[in-house]
Amino acid sequence: MRFAVPVFPGSNCDIDCEKAITTVLGEPVDFVWHTQRDLDQYDAIIVPGGFSYGDYLRAGALARFSPVMEGVVKAASEGKLVLGICNGFQILQEAGLLPGAMRVNDHLKFRCDIQPLTVVNNSLAFTQDYRRDEGIQLPIAHGEGNFYCDEVTLKELEQNGQIVFRYVGSNPNGSVEDIAGVSNREGNVLGLMPHPERAIVEWMGSQDGAKMFTSMLRYWEEKIGAA
Amino acid sequence: MQPNQNVMGTSTVMEPTPEEIRDRKLYSELGLTPAEFEQVEKHLGRLPNWTELGIYSVMWSEHCSYKNSKPLLKRLPVDGPRVLQGPGEGAGVIDIGDGQAVVFKIESHNHPTAVEPFQGAATGVGGIIRDVFSMGARPVALLNSLRFGPLESPRVRYLLEQAVAGIAHYGNVVGIPTVGGEVEFDATYEGNPLVNAMCVGIINHEDIQQGVAKGVDNPVIYVGASTGRDGIHGAIFASEELSEASEEKRPSVQAGDPFMEKLLLEACLELVQKGILLGIQDMGAAGLTCSSAEMTAKGGVGLDLYLDDVPQREEGMSPYEIMLSESQERMLLVVEEGREAEVKEVLDKWELPSAVVGRVTEGDRYRIFHQRECVADIPVKTLVDDAPINYRQGEEPLSFREETAASYMEELTGVDPTEALQRVLAAPSLASKRWVYQQYDSMVRTSTAVRPGSDAAVIVLDGLDKGLAMSVDGNSRYVKLDPHVGGATAVAEAARNVVCAGARPLAITDCLNFGNPEKPDVFWQLENAIDGMGEACRQLGTPVVGGNVSLYNETKGSAIHPTPVVGMVGLVESRDHITTQSFQQEGDVLLLLGANFGELGGSELQQQVLGMISGRPPQLDLAAEKALQSAVLHLIQAGNVSSAHDLSTGGLAVAIAESAFAKGLGARIDVETDLTVIPYLFGESQSRVLLSVPKEFAKEAMAMVEKQGVTCSRIGEVSGEQLSIWINGVEVVSEQVSSLQTIWEEAIPCAMNASLTN
Structure with a gap:
């Protein structure tokens, strides 16, 4: 399974994503500079966290115009797996691949912590190795993670199982319905504010992120096997 | 070459002529004394023009030349078997084996933070990151040491809120983790907060860079943000006392762009990997002037700079402004002639403005050209190596003799222990x-x-x-009461912290925050603190590989407590050795290593109860300290320590409470002692560590420690959810860990929330 990690000016979790894929899966992964349009050779794309273009204008608002996003949009439309973490989530929202919009944290401060979550939907390619309603812990680190959508969208998200992760305990940013991660309707594009790549081995304080990567690999292997 | 003395045509402001500068003593506005002005005249063999005067004034400021502290800094040990680069470059470099090295430095941004806390603190972080990657290293961690006045003051709350937000913004955007630090509050910092930022990087030996210009005709390349009018005179501003007029210096504070820094960082490291660079230096304090002059002087060459080619943010900037601008996120590179295109390819990929702005020349002249005219022509050594040095004399203040009496003991020992613990935790x-x-x-x-x-x-x-363990420490109360002991304690405590994490201390970087060195009592503090630090560094085998001196930390004529801050880096040989201060499991035995003398001078309890400090700080026996650290590290490496916590401010009681908080595990303490309760629990005697060890290992651990000549007593065990302390058969503290933790957790959020409503 071949992974691409697009790198925008200002991305800073790109190396962490590569390390996670290598450590957990041992699968090949390439950094792809934001000027490259063609991502056809990849089976999955992980849009990393950071501050693409310094978060100027609005988080993700500039990165979504980078040439590489053409490849990301194409991959998503072909049913390939696209995972957006933190700033990657914001970019995918700005690109229209994921619902909702991100506001500044309600307390107006950046927040870094290890955050308890529940896996609301464990039937996705990204979450199948989790149990339903499993309580997990993942690091968060963001200033604009306050997910917002209107009532109608919220109802749709709930009905379609697109709410994938929720914060448990105190909501760290004020997001609607404690939403921490959502998918597109088809379930092949996932965005989440927490960082699974920062929770893969014991000394990191949690290993709960590893299952997201193993889920993706298992999905791909089963798909290849079936073909 | 005689530079053009009439530069008025090139500037938006009228610049004074050389004669006006002399006759109206305008040099004093730039911080130069009459004697220094005479020296400039002698070096040039004529009167300087305004641009040249500006260049001399920043290069000879305390911030760039260390003219007041240099003779003292020479007393610090800078050598050791692992030192690859000592003071004098962007940052110090220490060998950590496997062909790798750790690069680190601490620097202050106190004055900018006092007038514009967000940008002042943010650009402090930006500057120290550049110091590390200009060595060729990948920055991997940030730490900071902060000092503010009491949170009751709305101005202080504003300063803290904004400074922390600025530090967070910069480090978070660049993508370097801020992993540690310390924050202390004391009235002494009310008008003059301290922001000291430390950066740690990793490098392969063969990639280590230098800030040097070499090879005649080689191009000098400017890369990064364009030059604007921000931060002009920042270095001079940092070398004066703060006053009411400091608000007017707000334009001396630069604005940072961490996104630009991230691009600059990645581009420079890519150039390092390609092995293209001959020299690289950050344009930090005194901007283009300091970086280019230092590189030139170090290379033993001359330099021609063409200011028209410098990327500029604004139109009509004068040579004076371009040379003295402290615009952030800029770097100066020297590469081999003919490789400009290779460099440009990398810089263009990162979309960074860059330009060839000069050439290395033969000889020793530092020449600046603007609009086809020479606007400065200076023998470069006179800027750097011949900067004036002030040999000052310290004088022991009368108060130091008078402070000896320990008249506070009676008042303190009468305090209820539970109440004392609650007050100290809050x-x-x-x-x-x-x-x-x-x-x-x-x-x-x-x-x-x-x-x-x-x-x-x-x-x-x-x-x-x-792995690497890192800590920043400095207890200014101890230094105020006894600069020598306090200086040594700062080093000892930083080392102890690193040892408690499971690491062998390697080396330090220091930030010396003091008042006006022209005052004999302040100079005495500086001198004694440095001697104390030097002594501790020698004993503990941790040389000083770089740092920063911040003097003139005064408001309204009153100096801050002398505050040397020590940044220590240690080597963790194996991940298995990594240890924290948190109790791990019920039933573990608590061992207290080191002797307790019940010392309350300069303690947190004294400050809380009496509202002031007096007497002498805890004494420090460096031989005992060394033995303690060696014993603790030995035990940790043997693999049988559950937690290790240095005893510092707040003494044993606070150490136990802090160890209990992380996992909500309580402790039952039961001891016999000759001391009374308060000095036993809250005394801040040095060279002590609290360990928790599995029960079956306790006896062996005690024997191992005692064999190394370190006092060790079994004081209790990890148990329940209660903190219960029995002394000489009487229970003196009995509190739920959770209720103590609430006090401890809520103190700062509650104090800060007030700022939203007041």
């Missing part, structure tokens, strides 16, 4: 700093094994079993 200096550090991304780069909140932070090294 003191902002000791209370949980979560409100601060949860604004910092402490985990980006996925190498942080011990996050903020323990004695020292630990990061692991990719692909290797080892």
Whole structure:
């Protein structure tokens, strides 16, 4: 399974994503500079966290115009797996691949912590190795993670199982319905504010992120096997 | 060459002529004394023009030349078997084996923070990051040491809120984890907060860079943000006392752009990897002037700079403004002639403005050209090597003799122990700093094994079993009461913290925050603190590989407590050795290593109860300190220590409470002692560590420690959810860990929330 990690000016979790894929899966992964349009050779794309273009204008608002996003949009439309973490989530929202919009944290401060979550939907390619309603812990680190959508969208998200992760305990940013991660309707594009790549081995304080990567690999292997 | 003396045509402001500068003593506005002006005249063999005067004034400022502190800094040990680069470059470099080295430095941004806290603190972080990557190293961790006045003041709350937000913003955007630090509050810092930022990087030996210009005709390349009018005279501003007029210096504070820094960082490291660079230096304090002059002087060459080619943010900037601008995120490179295109390719990829702005020349002239005219022509050595040095004399203040009496003991020993513990835990200096550090991304780069909140932070090294432990420390109350002991204690405590994390201390970087050195009592503090630090560094085998001096920290004529801050880096040989201060399991035995003399001079309890400090600080026996650290590290490496916590501010009681908080595990303490309760629990005697060890290992551990000549007593065990302390058969404290933790956790958030409503 071949992974691409697009790198925008200002991305800073790109190396962490590569390390996670290598450590957990041992699968090949390439950094792809934001000027490259063609991502056809990849089976999955992980849009990393950071501050693409310094978060100027609005988080993700500039990165979504980078040439590489053409490849990301194409991959998503072909049913390939696209995972957006933190700033990657914001970019995918700005690109229209994921619902909702991100506001500044309600307390107006950046927040870094290890955050308890529940896996609301464990039937996705990204979450199948989790149990339903499993309580997990993942690091968060963001200033604009306050997910917002209107009532109608919220109802749709709930009905379609697109709410994938929720914060448990105190909501760290004020997001609607404690939403921490959502998918597109088809379930092949996932965005989440927490960082699974920062929770893969014991000394990191949690290993709960590893299952997201193993889920993706298992999905791909089963798909290849079936073909 | 005689530079053009009439530069008025090139500037938007009328610049004075050389004669006007002399006759109206305008040099004093730039911080030069009449004697220094005469020296300039002698070096040039004529009167300087305004641009040249500006260049001399920043190069000879305390910030750039260390003219007041240089003779003292020479007393610090700078050598050691692991030192690859001592003071004098962007940052110090220490060998950590496997062909790798750790690069680190601490620097202050106190004055800018006092007038514009967000940008002042943010650009402090930006500057120290550039110091590290200008060595060729990948920055991997940030720490900071902050000092503010009491949180009751709305102005102080504003300063803290904004400074922390600025530090967070810069580090988070660049993507370097802020893994540790310290924050203390004291009235002495009310008008003059301290922001000291430390950066740690990793490098392969063969990639180490230098800030040097070499090879005649080689191009000098400017890269990064364009030059604007911000920060002109920042270095001079940093070398004066703060006053009411300091607000007017707000334009001396630069504005930072961490996004630009991230691009600059990646581009420079790519150039390092390609092996193209001959020299590289950050344009930090005194901007283009300092970087180009220092590189030229170090290379023993001359330099021609063409200011028309410097990327500029604004139109009509004069040579004076371009040379003295402290616009952020800029770097100066020297490469071999003919490789300009290779460099440009990398810089263009990162979309960075760049330009060839000069050439290395034969000889020793430092020449500046603007609009086809020479506007400065200076023998470069006179800017750097011949900067004036002030040999000052310190004088022991009368108060130092008078402070000896320990008349406070009676008043303190009468305090109820439970109430004392609650008060001390609620003191902002000791209370949980979560409100601060949860604004910092402490985990980006996925190498942080011990996050903020323990004695020292630990990061692991990719692909290797080892890691680095890091700590910043400084207790200004001790230094105020006895600069020599206080200076030594700062080093000892930083080392102890690193040892408690499971690391061998390697070396330090120091930031010396003091008052006006022209005052004999301040100079006496500086001199004695440096001697104390030097003594501790020699004993503990941790040389000083770089740092920063911040003098003139005064408001309205009154100096801050002398505040040397020590940044220590230690090597964790194996990930298995990584240890935190938190109790791990019920039933573990608590061992207290080191002797307790019940010393309350300069203690947190004294400050809380009496509202002031007096007497002498805890004494420090460096031989005992060394033995203690060696014993603790030995035990940790043997693999049988559950937790280790340095005893510092707040003494044993606070150490036990802090160890209990992380997992909500209580403790039952039962001891016999000759001391009374308060000095026993809250005395701050040095060279002590609290360990928890599995029961079956306790006896062996005690024997191992005692064999190394270190006092060790079994004082209780980890148990329940209650903190219960029995002394000489009487229960003196009995509190739920959770209720103590609430006091400790809520102190700072509650104090800060007031700022929203007031």
